Amino acid sequence: MGLLVMILGLVLFLGIHTLPAQRDRRARVVAAMGEGGYKIFYALVSLAGLALIIWGFAHYRKFGWIDVWYPPKALKHITVALMLPAVILVVAAFIRGRIYSTLKHPMLAGIKLWAAAHLLANGDLGSIILFGSFLGWAVFDRISLKHRADTGAPSIPVGGPGNDMIAVVVGLIAYLALAFAFHPVVIGVPVVGA
Numbered sequence: 001m002g003l004l005v006m007i008l009g010l011v012l013f014l015g016i017h018t019l020p021a022q023r024d025r026r027a028r029v030v031a032a033m034g035e036g037g038y039k040i041f042y043a044l045v046s047l048a049g050l051a052l053i054i055w056g057f058a059h060y061r062k063f064g065w066i067d068v069w070y071p072p073k074a075l076k077h078i079t080v081a082l083m084l085p086a087v088i089l090v091v092a093a094f095i096r097g098r099i100y101s102t103l104k105h106p107m108l109a110g111i112k113l114w115a116a117a118h119l120l121a122n123g124d125l126g127s128i129i130l131f132g133s134f135l136g137w138a139v140f141d142r143i144s145l146k147h148r149a150d151t152g153a154p155s156i157p158v159g160g161p162g163n164d165m166i167a168v169v170v171g172l173i174a175y176l177a178l179a180f181a182f183h184p185v186v187i188g189v190p191v192v193g194a
Helices: 002-021 023-063 073-092 098-103 106-121 125-147 161-187
Strands: none
Touching (some): 002 125, 073 098, 073 106, 106 125
16 A cells, blocks of 8 residues: 555656656646646645655555565665765755756756665665656656756856855755754664664
């Protein structure tokens, strides 16, 4: 039950997130709903999908866990190490500096790194579907960006190395918060000392 709910959530969440890559279809939806209506629709579908993913995965972890393989402990340590640059890359998408200029799409790089790292550490079916889906979507979106005439995103000024330092510091703080507070309390899986 939980696994199916999670998959439905992934279809909604990642499905709506493929719409910006489909420029003609997005334009038709915006024409039909208006820009404001489109943004509200996009947000509501995203939130509904995210809620289903969270509920479904939690239910699956509690009642329907299915092991596929058993990752060695070393892979869990590699995952913890890979998460620091993954978080910094996501932050660098918003605090734009040379990291942003070099990678062009650091958020997608961060999501790919996050998903791949979690695939290394988790050998159960639900995790493979969850993180594999996010990895597949990020790869799809990055490839589609190479073929778009426009990125569809508003222009945000790009700063210099100072912004990179801020992104690294904010990323480090977010990484520590995720490792020591969010992951053990919300996810129920300790990251450090496990």
